Amino acid sequence: MTPSIEATGINPVKARPFLKWAGGKSQLLEAIRARLPEGIGLGKMTRYAEPFVGSGAVFFDLSHRFSFSECLLMDANDDLTRAYQVLQSFPEMLIKALTAMANEYRALSNEDRRAYFYMVRRAFNEPWQDSGCDAFGPEAVARTARLIFLNRTCFNGLYRVNSRGRFNVPFGRYDNPTICDAANLRLVSRALQGVEIRTGDFESCADFIDAHTFVYFDPPYRPLSKTAHFTSYAAHTFDDASQLRLARFFRKLDQRGAKLMLSNSDPKNENPEDDFFDRVYEGFRIERVKAARAINSNARLRGPVNELIITNY
Numbered sequence: 001m002t003p004s005i006e007a008t009g010i011n012p013v014k015a016r017p018f019l020k021w022a023g024g025k026s027q028l029l030e031a032i033r034a035r036l037p038e039g040i041g042l043g044k045m046t047r048y049a050e051p052f053v054g055s056g057a058v059f060f061d062l063s064h065r066f067s068f069s070e071c072l073l074m075d076a077n078d079d080l081t082r083a084y085q086v087l088q089s090f091p092e093m094l095i096k097a098l099t100a101m102a103n104e105y106r107a108l109s110n111e112d113r114r115a116y117f118y119m120v121r122r123a124f125n126e127p128w129q130d131s132g133c134d135a136f137g138p139e140a141v142a143r144t145a146r147l148i149f150l151n152r153t154c155f156n157g158l159y160r161v162n163s164r165g166r167f168n169v170p171f172g173r174y175d176n177p178t179i180c181d182a183a184n185l186r187l188v189s190r191a192l193q194g195v196e197i198r199t200g201d202f203e204s205c206a207d208f209i210d211a212h213t214f215v216y217f218d219p220p221y222r223p224l225s226k227t228a229h230f231t232s233y234a235a236h237t238f239d240d241a242s243q244l245r246l247a248r249f250f251r252k253l254d255q256r257g258a259k260l261m262l263s264n265s266d267p268k269n270e271n272p273e274d275d276f277f278d279r280v281y282e283g284f285r286i287e288r289v290k291a292a293r294a295i296n297s298n299a300r301l302r303g304p305v306n307e308l309i310i311t312n313y
Helices: 026-033 057-065 078-089 091-106 110-125 138-153 182-191 202-208 240-256 276-280
Strands: 047-050 070-075 196-199 213-217 259-265 285-292 304-311
Touching: 026 057, 026 259, 026 285, 026 304, 047 057, 047 202, 057 070, 057 182, 070 078, 070 202, 078 091, 078 138, 078 182, 078 196, 091 110, 091 138, 091 182, 110 138, 196 202, 202 213, 202 240, 213 240, 240 259, 240 276
Parallel strands: 047 070, 047 213, 070 196, 213 259
Antiparallel strands: 259 304, 285 304
């Protein structure tokens, strides 16, 4: 692994997340940077894995600062991983499709924009099959364009699906949403070159991880309260049983010598007696840091709250 690009005097513009994503880590980057393991940039940690890639904020930040010999990005949401794969291989096709959608949308009245949004949402929710021989043909590009369009024009920029896996976020009334940020999409594509991208359960990354790997886990957060259940990034929710399975996997990778970091919500924000994570990650370093929560039905929990950063070093 090479030193940070800042150390070389090169300071290109950094790729940013191309999707708005509930729980995205842009606001937590400073705290994460301050807790990176020793060895990054010094040749000890040569590999990087992120089994819950989400918006990719941490990956884009690290890839701007360090050069890993191998990277693995994963998520259980196949529309999300497909979007990364499309951007990796066909950025110009995607930009062309998104630009056409943006131009059509901006030419419409407010009422017609609403109708256009729901037309795109219906198309996105229809069963699809790529017409090419692999997962990256024209239909995949079109589907990713719809995903980004919906993400940029829906209410609060959410990605949420129902139990059948159908995108169900309503129309958002934005005067001039940025639907196609071509410059950033090209930077994203550049950052993704040489990166392995998979769809799957977090445990399936085990074959990639060794003692030279830094792994960042950002699972769907445990709800802060009994009424806060925004965990539907995929048709299957990430419940406490899943959180416990992840904690066991964390301990398994710790035994391999990998450097591990995990973030999650702090249940003590709602109930000071709730020590769920303190118990399941006992023996590891558990720190509480301040972060803003923008998406919560309880207005009291939308301001700064504690989030957890758990490390094995």
